Amino acid sequence: MIYENYSLKKHNTFGIDCSARYFFDYENNAELYDFLRNDFQKDLPFFVLGGGSNVLFTKNFAGTIIHSRSKGIEIVRETSSDVLLRVASGEVWDDFVAWAVEHNLYGIENLSLIPGTVGASAVQNIGAYGMEAAQSIVAVRAVNVFTLEERIFSAEECAFDYRHSVFKTECARNFCITSVDFRLRKQGELLLNYGDLKARFERSEEQNLQTLRRIICDIRNEKLPNPEITGNAGSFFKNPIISQEEFTQLQQKFPNVVYYPAENGQVKIAAGWLIENAGLKGFCVGAAQVHTRQALVLINTGTATSDDIIALAQEIEYRVFQQYGVKITPEVLYV
Ligand SMILES: Cc1cc2nc3c(=O)[nH]c(=O)nc-3n(C[C@H](O)[C@H](O)[C@H](O)COP(=O)(O)OP(=O)(O)OC[C@H]3O[C@@H](n4cnc5c(N)ncnc54)[C@H](O)[C@@H]3O)c2cc1C
Numbered sequence: 501m502i503y504e505n506y507s508l509k510k511h512n513t514f515g516i517d518c519s520a521r522y523f524f525d526y527e528n529n530a531e532l533y534d535f536l537r538n539d540f541q542k543d544l545p546f547f548v549l550g551g552g553s554n555v556l557f558t559k560n561f562a563g564t565i566i567h568s569r570s571k572g573i574e575i576v577r578e579t580s581s582d583v584l585l586r587v588a589s590g591e592v593w594d595d596f597v598a599w600a601v602e603h604n605l606y607g608i609e610n611l612s613l614i615p616g617t618v619g620a621s622a623v624q625n626i627g628a629y630g631m632e633a634a635q636s637i638v639a640v641r642a643v644n645v646f647t648l649e650e651r652i653f654s655a656e657e658c659a660f661d662y663r664h665s666v667f668k669t670e671c672a673r674n675f676c677i678t679s680v681d682f683r684l685r686k687q688g689e690l691l692l693n694y695g696d697l698k699a700r701f702e703r704s705e706e707q708n709l710q711t712l713r714r715i716i717c718d719i720r721n722e723k724l725p726n727p728e729i730t731g732n733a734g735s736f737f738k739n740p741i742i743s744q745e746e747f748t749q750l751q752q753k754f755p756n757v758v759y760y761p762a763e764n765g766q767v768k769i770a771a772g773w774l775i776e777n778a779g780l781k782g783f784c785v786g787a788a789q790v791h792t793r794q795a796l797v798l799i800n801t802g803t804a805t806s807d808d809i810i811a812l813a814q815e816i817e818y819r820v821f822q823q824y825g826v827k828i829t830p831e832v833l834y835v
Pocket residue numbers: 513547548549550551552553554555568589614615616617618619620621623624625626627628667675676677678724725726727732733734735833
């Protein structure tokens with residue numbers, strides 16, 4: 501369906517009231533191709549939107565929003581050890597995780613309850629509790645919206661990194677993902693080395709995939725505001741990665757700094773700690789606020805505009821840099 505001057509309020513988890521000149525949603529690839537061939541206005545900007553849980557609309561969108569409602573989980577191949585699944589881009593990510601856990605398939609359980617769609621999971625390389633989508637993705641199918649070229653990106657071509665993939669770069673910016681292939685395992689070890697996951701798991705009567713999913717959902721519900729009630733986009737900032745040298749200096753000044761080892765001897769700093777330790781929990785600009793329980797999350801207390809949220813984010817970036825000399829950047833995409 502194509503809609504004109506369409507409200508995006510229900511299509512972004514910040515709940516920002518803005519609109520798109522054109523909004524096109526489709527249930528299957530045939531509808532998408534038909535639209536791209538006949539109705540797509542190539543001279544206007546376009547944006548592929550999933551669940552809108554990682555975007556901040558800064559103003560009305562003067563072009564076309566393309567939105568997948570295409571659903572389906574197909575078993576492509578099965579061996580004694582694993583299953584290859586093709587999942588449609590519009591499938592709700594957490595419905596897919598629930599399906600996998602129900603079928604005793606390992607590989608994405610720690611990513612339970614992350615909002616959004618399967619298509620975006622590959623764009624973002626979503627991650628939580630020591631697991632990333634990239635560890636299970638084997639290929640991504642996409643179509644170039646201008647040329648209608650269909651392409652299968654291998655996992656290597658996806659160039660996954662921390663909350664990053666080729667789909668965030670110029671070379672794949674014109675592609676709309678139609679489905680993602682995942683290889684999930686029939687047996688596996690559970691990843692419990694995060695926070696109090698292990699302690700909670702060991703206290704449970706039954707110790708299996710289902711238990712782990714339930715515990716992760718419980719922890720997330722305790723820690724994170726529900727976007728259906730309080731507008732937010734999860735972690736607003738990425739955890740900054742700094743050199744060992746910079747880290748040593750930072751740790752001398754701030755011995756309690758929370759950090760994790762990163763690749764190539766670098767160090768990843770918990771952005772939430774930097775913000776909280778700068779005394780910014782609860783800090784407001786207009787109706788935008790740093791969440792009082794989780795400093796990495798910025799919330800819309802009800803009537804926040806995108807300007808409020810941007811001003812709050814800028815103030816946080818400035819104060820964090822002043823205090824620690826560390827630059828933090830948004831994970832959320834400004835559109
Ligand atoms: C409460 C909360 C908790 C969160 N927790 C986590 C977490 O633990 N870990 C984590 O990694 N993220 C987390 N997030 C962020 C968010 O859920 C993820 O980034 C998610 O993958 C976004 O999915 P989406 O469908 O909403 O994508 P959108 O926000 O709609 O889009 C995100 C990006 O993907 C692109 N995109 C979407 N669909 C397609 C497609 N079909 N083809 C091409 N490009 C596409 C968009 O253009 C955009 O660049 C959280 C968000 C919230 C609100």
